[in-house]
Amino acid sequence: MKYMGSKSKVARHIVPIIQKYIDDNQPWAYIEPFCGGCNIIDKIHAKRRFAHDKQEHLIELFRNLDRLGELPGFVTKEHYSEVRKCFYEQTGIYEKWYVGAIGYLASYNGRFFDGGYAGIVHTEDGVRNYYEEALRNLIKQAEDLKGVEFICSDYKLLNTQGAVIYCDPPYEGTKEYGISKGFDYGEFWQWVREISVENIVLISSSAAPDDFKCIWSKPVSRTIKADKNPVQATEKLFISR
DSSP states (O other): OOOTTOSTTTHHHHHHHHHHHHHHHOOSOEEESSOTTOTTGGGOOOSOEEEEESOHHHHHHHHTGGGGGGSOSSOOHHHHHHHHHHHHHTOOSSOHHHHHHHHHHSBGGGOTTSSOBOSEEEETTEEEEHHHHHHHHHHHHHGGGTTOEEEEOOGGGOOOSSOEEEEOOOOTTSOOOGGGTTOOHHHHHHHHHHHTTSSEEEEEOSOOOTTEEEEEEEEEEEOOSTTSOOEEEEEEEEEEO
């Protein structure tokens, strides 16, 4: 599932690097503390795969991939607003997995009710139905997510040994939204240092402290809003030295 910050554009570069660490070290599990749209874990082969995320609606969506057929073929702006109201006012009218589906699939760039309604949009390339595209992509992706164990938890609660861990935290210096607001980067990097003692930890980030080594980088473009030009950035992959 693609969303703002999604690794779908660089997965073909990152996945082989992660997979080599798995193949060479034979860990008991592969773990993602910030699974997001699951655009990396759906391509990884490991004994066990764990996808963690703090956003419960996202996790509930992935836990209910067998119910995607219950979703509407098109989401009107009125229905989008209704489900968004359910989320913000916690009315309980809709199940959490359904709120997650509408919030991520029908919001521009998958920004969960924070990126604006993404219905039918007229672009330079023609008319696009963002929700329909996102739903179709998720249905296709579901097959590769079979067997993944989805857990709703904060990354700091992860306590394991002998695993390969891939972290894709909120990028520092970019707009914060949703549960990423107030993310403590100093605390995160210290946690990585500690957990790296008994695990192999790889981190996607635009920058890292000096005691981390950049093992891969690539310039990419990111589109924030439908009517804005892409923003140039550099994706990097780090490991503890």
